[in-house]
Amino acid sequence: MPEVQEQGVDKARFLEGVERFRETGPAWARAIRAKSATRFNELELPNRKMEDWRFTNIAPILRTPFNLVAGEAAVDVSTLAPFRYGGGVAELVFIDGQFAPQFSRAAEGVTSLNLSEALTSHEVLIEPHLGRYLNGTPNPFAALNSAFLADGAFVHVAKDAAFAGPIYVLYVNTKRDNTVTYPRNLIVLESGAKADVVESHVALDGASRYLTNSITEVAVGENAALHLYKLIHESGEAYHLATTKVRVDRGGSFKSHAISQSGKIIRNEIGVQLDGEGAHTSLHGLYMTSGDQLVDNPTAIEHAKPHCTSWIGYKGVLDDKSHAVFSGKVYVHRVAQKTDSNQLNQNMVLSDKATIDTKPLLEIFADDVKCTHGATVGRPPEELVFYFRTRGMSEAMALGMLTYGFADEVVNQIEIDPVRTRLEQFVFNKYSPIPA
C-alpha cells in the first residue's frame, strides 16, 4: 500500500465549473456554495496521516481529474426497469446527477421532488435545514458537495403524517468515464411523521469509472420515525464518497441500513446526533468486498441528551485482495445520563489477502450509562463447517451457506419486500455455490 498520498494535487482543479451554479437558487443557497468553496480551500486533502483517513487510501480519486457531466444521456424505460421497484409509491430518478422527471412520480401524503425545483417552490421548508447538520465536518469532499450544491432529492413529511409506501430515490450512472456527480438529498420529517426512504446508486455500465460525491441530510422531528436504506451498487470501477448527517429530536427514531454491493472505493459516512430526550437510532450495515475493493464505513453517534438509545451493527464479508475499514464512534455528553448504547462489528474474512481495519471507539463523559462495543474478525467457525461436512456437504458448499447466512442476518431485517428480495438474491448469488 503506498504510504504517501499524492503530493501537489491541484486543489483548484476540484472546483472547476463551480461558477456554473453560482447564480442559481435563493441568496442563502448561493451563500452556502460560496462559503463551502472557501472551506474546501482551507481544508487539507485526505491523507493517511489524518486520523479519519488513516486506513483509507483515496489516492486514485485524488489523482483522477473528474469533470462535471455535460448533456443528457438517452435512457429508456426498459434499461431502467431492473433498478426500479414496482408499486404505487413516490419515486425520484436522477440520471448522471440530473433530474429525470419522465421517470419520477409524486404521491399523495408526501412532498417529494427534486431539490433544485424545491429551492424555489418550498424555500421556507428547506432553509431551516439545508446545510445545518454538517456541523463543520472536516471532510473536504463534503465541502466540495456543498460548493456544487444543485440537485438531489427533497422529501418532506408533514406533521403526524405517516407515509406508507417507501420513497425511492434512484441515482443512475450511464457510461460516462471521469465524471463526477454531486447528489444532495434533504429529508425532513416533522413531528410525529413516519416514512421509509430507499436511496440507491446504480450503474448501467459495470466498467465505467466515475465519482459520486453525495450528501444526505436528515432532520427527524419529535416522535417522528425515518428508516433510510442506502444501497451502493455502483460500477466496479466507480468511486463513491458519501456523507449522511442526521439530527433526531425528542422521542424520534432514525434507522438506517447501508449496504455496499459494489464500487472500487466506497466511503459511506453516517453521523447521527441524538438531540432530544428519548431519541433512538440504529445503524445497520453490510459490506461485501471482493477484488481490490476498498470499503470504509465511518459511523458516529453523538448522545447529546439523556435517555437516548443507540445501536450500531455492521457486518462485513471480505474476499480476494479487498480492504474494509470500519470505525464506530459513540460520544456521550456529560448531560446524557441513562444512555444505552451498543455496538458490534463482525467481519468474516474469506481470503488470505484481504485486510480489515476496525476501530470501535467510545468517548463517555456521563456516569450513569451503559455502553458496550465489540468487534470480531475471523473465518467461518471450523465446528460449523464440520457440521456440514458430517452431513455430506462439500467444504465449498458449507462455506458458501455459512457466508450467506452471516450476510443475510443484515439483509433479512429489511422491511420493504421488493428491496429485501432483490438483495437476498444478490447475496445468495454472490456467496452460495448452489446454482440459483
Place this chain on the structure above:
Amino acid sequence: MSTTKDTIPGAEYTGTRVEQSTREIEEMANQSYKYGWATEIESETFEPGLNEDIIARLSAKKEEPAWLLDWRIKAFRQWQTLTEPTWPNVSYPKIDYQSQRYYSAPKREKKQLSSLDEVDKELLETFEKLGIPLDEQKRLAGVAVDAVFDSVSVATTHKEILKKKGIIFCSFSEAVHECPELIQKYLGSVVPANDNFFAALNSAVFSDGSFCYIPKGVKCPMDLSTYFRINAAETGQFERTLIISDEGAYVNYLEGCTAPMRDENQLHAAVVELVALDNATINYSTVQNWYAGDKTGKGGIYNFVTKRGKCQGVNSRISWTQVETGSAITWKYPSCLLMGDNSVGEFYSVAVSNNYQQADTGTKMIHMGRNTKSTIISKTISAGHGNNSYRGQVMVMPKAANARNYTQCDSLLIGNQCGAHTFPYIEVRNNTSSVEHEASTSKISEDQLFYCKQRGIGTEDAISMVVNGFCKEVFDHLPMEFAVEASNLLKVSLEGSVG
C-alpha cells in the same frame, strides 16, 4: 494466581487473602498518599538544561564506554528532530525540557559499594520507610530488590544467590561495565532510540535502571524487583530497564515506584525493554504509585513511559500486569512484538484516575509469528474529574497464520464529572486469524450497592468491594504482596470519590 508462594522460601502464611486484604484495607482507611515525604539527603545534581555537553558529562560521571556516549548523542540528535506527541487524550502545559535537571544522585564517598553496610544510612531508612527491606539479613520479602533513588541504583540485594545460578541482576550502570557485550547487543533492540519522542529523550539522558539476564534453562529462584524513587525536586527520572530471558529461562519481575508530594509536576520518562528467546517467559508486574497531585490537580508526576517486549523466540511468553494509580498523567502502552511462532503476549491492566488525573494507557499486540496468541484485559476506573482512556492496537501481519487475540476492556465510572474513553485499533491482514474485542462502560450497579448496604456495609466499603471485584481478573495475575498493595491503593485512590 501467581506461583509466588511456591517460589519464595520462608514466606509465611498470614491468613486468607480476604482476611488479609480486609485488615490491610482497614489500616489504609483514613490515609492519603503515604509516600509523599522527601528525604533530606545530600545529593549531587547537574544544573538544569539539556545539551550534548550535559550528556557527555553524565556519561563521564558514569564512566561509560565511548560507544554508549555515541549512542546517547545520536539519540539526542534524533530527539531534536522529533516532536512531542499530541495524539494522546491528555492535556498538560508545555514542558520546558531545558528547565529540567538530568542528573541527581545521592552523594557518596566511595565509588563501588562492596556490601549493603556501606550504603548511606539515610537511604536505607528511606527505603525502609517505603517498606522495601534492603537488608538482606531480614529476608522478609524473599525478593531480590534493585533500588533506584533518583538517578542511580543504590543497592541490589540477594546478588550472591542469583550469581550461583548465573543470573545477572544489577543496576544498568554496573551492567555496562560488567557485561558490555549483552548491553551492546540488546540495548535499543526492542525500543529503538528514535522510536518516539520520550524514548529518544530517555535514550539520550537515561541515568540508571535495572539490568537482568537469565541464562539458558534457568528458572529464576526468586522474584526480581526494582523499586524506583524520585526524591530531588526539579529532576526528571529517566531510567532504563533491560531484561533478557535466554532460551528456556523464566523470570518474575516486579516494579514499584513512589515520589514525594510536590507542587510542581515532575517528568518520568522511562524505557523498559524485554527480550524473550526460545521457550522463555517474562512476567513483568508494575504497581505504579507515583504522586498523583492533590485534589485540585496541582503537582504530580507525568509518567510518559515506553515499555515493550519482544517475543523473539518460538514458544516465548511475555506478560505485562500493571496497576496504574498514581500519576498526574499516564501515557503508557506496554506492548508485545510476537515474532516467534507460538509466542504468547498478555496484558492485564487496572488504571485508576481520580481527582484531575488523566490516563491514556493500553497496549499493542503485533502478531508476526504463526500461531501467536495475545490476551488483553483492561479495567479502567474513572472518578472525580479523572479521564481515563484505553488505547490499544491489535495487528495481525499477513504471515501470522492462526493468530488469536482476545481483548476485553471495561470501564467503571464513579461520579458525573469523569470520562472514560476507548480507542481500539484492530488491523488484520490474513484470514486464518481470529480477533475478538469486547468493551463495556457502566457505573457501579445500584443493585450491587443496595445488596451490600442491606447487609450493613457502608457505601464506601461497598464501592471498594465492587471495585475490587471488578479488578479481580487483573489482580489475580499479580504476586501476592503486590495484589494486596494494589487493592489497598485502589481504596486510597478512590477515597472521597463518592459523596
